[in-house]
Each structure stands twice: as C-alpha cells, then as structure tokens.
Amino acid sequence: DQQVKQNSPSLSVQEGRISILNCDYTNSMFDYFLWYKKYPAEGPTFLISISSIKDKNEDGRFTVFLNKSAKHLSLHIVPSQPGDSAVYFCARGAGNMLTFGGGTRLMVKP
Amino acid sequence: GAGVSQSPSNKVTEKGKDVELRCDPISGHTALYWYRQRLGQGLEFLIYFQGNSAPDKSGLPSDRFSAERTGESVSTLTIQRTQQEDSAVYLCASSSQGFTNEKLFFGSGTQLSVL
Numbered sequence: 001d002q003q004v005k006q007n008s009p010s011l012s013v014q015e016g017r018i019s020i021l022n023c024d025y026t027n028s029m030f031d032y033f034l035w036y037k038k039y040p041a042e043g044p045t046f047l048i049s050i051s052s053i054k055d056k057n058e059d060g061r062f063t064v065f066l067n068k069s070a071k072h073l074s075l076h077i078v079p080s081q082p083g084d085s086a087v088y089f090c091a092r093g094a095g096n097m098l099t100f101g102g103g104t105r106l107m108v109k110p
Numbered sequence: 111g112a113g114v115s116q117s118p119s120n121k122v123t124e125k126g127k128d129v130e131l132r133c134d135p136i137s138g139h140t141a142l143y144w145y146r147q148r149l150g151q152g153l154e155f156l157i158y159f160q161g162n163s164a165p166d167k168s169g170l171p172s173d174r175f176s177a178e179r180t181g182e183s184v185s186t187l188t189i190q191r192t193q194q195e196d197s198a199v200y201l202c203a204s205s206s207q208g209f210t211n212e213k214l215f216f217g218s219g220t221q222l223s224v225l
Contacts (some may be wrong), residue, residue, distance in 0.1 A: 006152075008201045032210045032211045034213075036214075036216075041218065041219075042218050043114070043201055043203070043217050043218050043219055044153070044201070044214075044217025045216070046213040046214065046215075047115070049211065049213075051211065062195050074142050087154060089152065091153075091209060094125035094210060095210065096141065096160065096165070096166065096209075096210065097155060097158060097166065097209075097210075098143075098155070098214060099155065100145075100153035100154075100155075101152055102123055102151060102152035103152050103153075
C-alpha cells in the first residue's frame with residue numbers, strides 16, 4: 001500500500017502568517033517527496049521537493065520538512081501571501097510513478 | 111509552445127459515446143503520464159509511457175480506457191462507451207526521462223463532462 005494522505009481539505013490563513021500544510025504516507029522505502037500547487041483551470045506546477053535522505057529543504061518562502069519516523073511531511077509557507085491561495089498536493093515518488101494526496105485548499109486572506 | 115498542451119480543453123458528451131483526449135508533451139520528454147481528477151478529489155494515476163511503451167497500465171479504471179503514444183510524442187487517451195462517473199479533469203504530464211525525482215510538467219487538462 002503506497003497511500004499518501006492529506007487529512008485537511010482546506011486551510012485559511014491571514015496574510016503575513018505562516019501556512020502549514022501536512023501530509024502522511026505509508027511505507028518507508030527510499031522515496032522522493034514533492035509538493036505541487038494548482039490554480040483553478042490550470043495544471044499543477046512543481047513547488048519544492050525533498051529526498052528521503054534529508055529532513056528539510058528550503059526555497060525562499062517555502063520549506064518542506066520530512067519526519068521519517070512519523071512518516072509525515074509538511075510544507076511551511078512564510079510569510080503567506082494572497083497569491084499563495086491554491087490547492088496544494090503532496091506527492092510521493094517511487095519507481096517511475098508519483099502518487100498524489102487528495103490536496104489541501106489554502107486560502108490566504110488579505 | 112514550450113509547455114504541455116492538451117486538447118480539447120472542454121468536452122461535453124453523451125453517455126455511451128466514445129471520446130478521445132490528446133496530449134502534446136514538451137519536446138524531447140521521454141516520459142508521459144495521464145492522471146484524472148474527479149471533482150473534490152486528488153490526482154488519480156491512470157497510465158505512464160516511457161517512449162512509446164506503457165510499462166504501467168495499472169491505473170486504467172476499466173477496459174473502456176485505453177491510451178497510446180506515437181513517435182515518442184503525442185499521446186491519446188480514449189474512453190469508450192463513456193459513463194457519468196468518467197466525468198473529471200484529465201491531466202497529462204511529461205518529464206525528461208521519467209526518474210522519480212524529476213519534476214512533472216502538467217498541461218491544463220481536459221474537462222470531460224458526461225451527460
């Protein structure tokens with residue numbers, strides 16, 4: 001079973017504050033984890049990734065944390081901006097396939 | 111264009127009809143993927159091509175679904191005898207070589223509505 005779960009369907013955050021998006025996964029093989037962002041009527045676009053040999057990767061306002069013992073992945077956005085409002089998908093890469101979570105809709109209020 | 115192109119962007123069809131969805135990947139990308147997103151749900155893997163071969167067809171929901179790729183380029187996803195539960199956004203993506211840690215570049219999708 002290679003499920004990837006995002007248990008929060010939506011999240012609302014005030015502009016300037018931190019957004020924390022969470023993702024849980026099963027299995028513990030060597031994998032690669034990615035976050036994608038999707039605006040309405042557009043395809044998902046790559047945001048940030050992390051290899052399972054690391055526990056943190058940072059790119060500007062975006063940081064991904066990987067807790068292998070808890071099989072938990074999180075994306076931190078700080079400071080959040082209204083343009084960050086979108087659906088965020090975590091994905092787990094194994095072999096040639098990406099398995100996506102159900103997505104979390106982030107709303108950043110001005 | 112430089113991105114992944116999908117056509118049509120919207121398709122409305124009657125139950126029982128066949129539909130064909132097209133994907134033009136980024137030039138030179140050997141790996142091509144089809145995903146489906148039903149309303150309010152996540153991305154569901156359908157099929158993966160490496161070149162013109164499909165080593166993984168495990169995600170195709172039923173034998174009404176088929177896909178092919180020619181010239182290591184264009185791919186078509188065909189749904190025969192469409193059903194209402196086939197209504198979804200069908201997304202195509204490509205990557206350079208199909209390695210796990212490569213970014214996927216997605217098209218904007220085809221919104222399929224089966225009446």
